[in-house]
Amino acid sequence: MPPSPLQVQSIDHVTIVVRDLAATRRFYVDLLGMREVPRPPFSFAGQWFQAGATQIHTILEFSGSGPAGTGAGQNTRGHHFAFLVPDAAEAARLLVERGVELVSLPKFRPDGAVQMFVHDPDGHLVELSSPPGTSVESGPA
Template sequence: MSDVDPTECVQVQAFDHITLVVKDLEAARKFYVDFLGMDQVPRPAFSFEGHWYQIGGQQIHLILEHDQSGAAGQADVEPNTRTHHFAFQVQNANQAYAQALQQGIPIVSPPKPRPDGATQTFVNDPDGHIIELCSLGS
């Protein structure tokens, strides 16, 4: 319980989007659309290339690496489950792992149970971003 007066806080209303810098928009599209099943959605006409993908009420914004962006990926991060990552809830983490193996998606960690009862597996996208795929009861 916080002692902060809620009228003194920003009061976040919802999670809106994640932005990732990538080296290859087509390789990223294959991962986020063909493997994860996201929908590509229209993107405003920014002065730099990118793609937007919809996940329920949230989005992933991909920016093509350029001279004014940050570096693509997480090349300086040792791939493991206890570093910078984000998670997507999936129907079945064990099936997601099997599909990742079948499609040659780099695996960071095979499926394992979380203490809350969910199952989690970790993969890399084409730029090395670490992504947890988790499911309840599978």
């Protein structure tokens, strides 16, 4: 089969439906260190957060949106999205220090990267991963 003339370059954004804009901002900005960026004047409430070239777009749950959250639960092999961080174990330690319950402790993936999982305020499953060569040692005991 010949290569597709359509060539996806990267993920531009992920959109999630949320119940509480302030709690969502605290999670993505205050805990994960993303920054809030301007959002066009849509006819529904929401906010946009950015880290590098990646954006998270939030929509406040309303009759024209789907329900908030994903129902992913504790299954780290189901629906989730991931952010690259310098040290996933250190990220886990910092989150626990701030009272955030982890879904999973830092662990190695088969490719050597370190990954850990946490829920945002609406139950969206968020992976924080660091490149191969980082340790799982600096995380919580």
